[in-house]
Amino acid sequence: MGSDAARLLDAADFAAGKHKEQRRKDPEGTPFINHPIAVARILASEAGVTDIVVLQAALLHDTVEDTDTAFSEIEERFGEEVRRVVEEVTDDKALPKAERKRLQIERAPASSPRAKLVKLADKLHNLRDLNRCAPQGWSPQRVQEYFQWAARVVAGLRGTSPPLEAALQRLFEERGLASAPPGPDADTGTETGGAWEGRAPRVGRGGQ
Numbered sequence: 001m002g003s004d005a006a007r008l009l010d011a012a013d014f015a016a017g018k019h020k021e022q023r024r025k026d027p028e029g030t031p032f033i034n035h036p037i038a039v040a041r042i043l044a045s046e047a048g049v050t051d052i053v054v055l056q057a058a059l060l061h062d063t064v065e066d067t068d069t070a071f072s073e074i075e076e077r078f079g080e081e082v083r084r085v086v087e088e089v090t091d092d093k094a095l096p097k098a099e100r101k102r103l104q105i106e107r108a109p110a111s112s113p114r115a116k117l118v119k120l121a122d123k124l125h126n127l128r129d130l131n132r133c134a135p136q137g138w139s140p141q142r143v144q145e146y147f148q149w150a151a152r153v154v155a156g157l158r159g160t161s162p163p164l165e166a167a168l169q170r171l172f173e174e175r176g177l178a179s180a181p182p183g184p185d186a187d188t189g190t191e192t193g194g195a196w197e198g199r200a201p202r203v204g205r206g207g208q
């Protein structure tokens, strides 16, 4: 099986090979692999995660969604637990974009704790990246809409990692997106209404 370090580097090497032709959407064309590495770093350094399955899944989280990688390949090389987390954080690109985005909001609350960690770190890195530099062709309104959508996904991931949720909360507040504080009573607060500018109501806590 090898050491934890070996397993982690195996995942980093696999992801680097799969993403080798891809660039991020920023005007600098940052190598895509910077993103999964940053997501794994956020989990290890900011969330204090030591679970190698989570860190491997973070490195691999966009391989199936964005390259020719099959889930079976992930399972054969990294095992069933890693495959399962990657599967939970992979959008079905065959679906229309609006449906994919809706499903992320709907499915967040019932995700496994491991998948919730990867999703929180993924959103945190994408939002920090948006603040740093918007992707080519994105208007300020599109950026703001991504923040609004991300806040709805993150609302369904609460109770998972206080440091990541606090970092995300600050980013949402900077954008004028208030939301209820973490915790079991998060859906009872009314003082923070209006975050969605009259769009849909907050979602995703039903019965979880």
Ligand SMILES: Nc1nc2c(ncn2[C@@H]2O[C@H](COP(=O)(O)OP(=O)(O)O)[C@@H](OP(=O)(O)OP(=O)(O)O)[C@H]2O)c(=O)[nH]1
Pocket: 023, 024, 025, 026, 035, 062, 065, 097, 122, 123, 125, 126, 127, 129, 130, 134, 135, 146
């Ligand atoms: N902020 C930012 N995002 C970039 C950049 N380059 C690529 N992305 C990716 O773009 C996706 C968000 O763009 P959208 O237009 O909303 O989604 P889409 O790619 O699925 O169509 C994210 O994918 P994802 O990882 O699948 O996350 P998510 O859509 O599930 O949040 C993000 O990782 C960049 O330079 N900055």
Ligand SMILES: [Mn+2]
Pocket: 035, 061, 062, 122
């Ligand atoms: Mn990602």
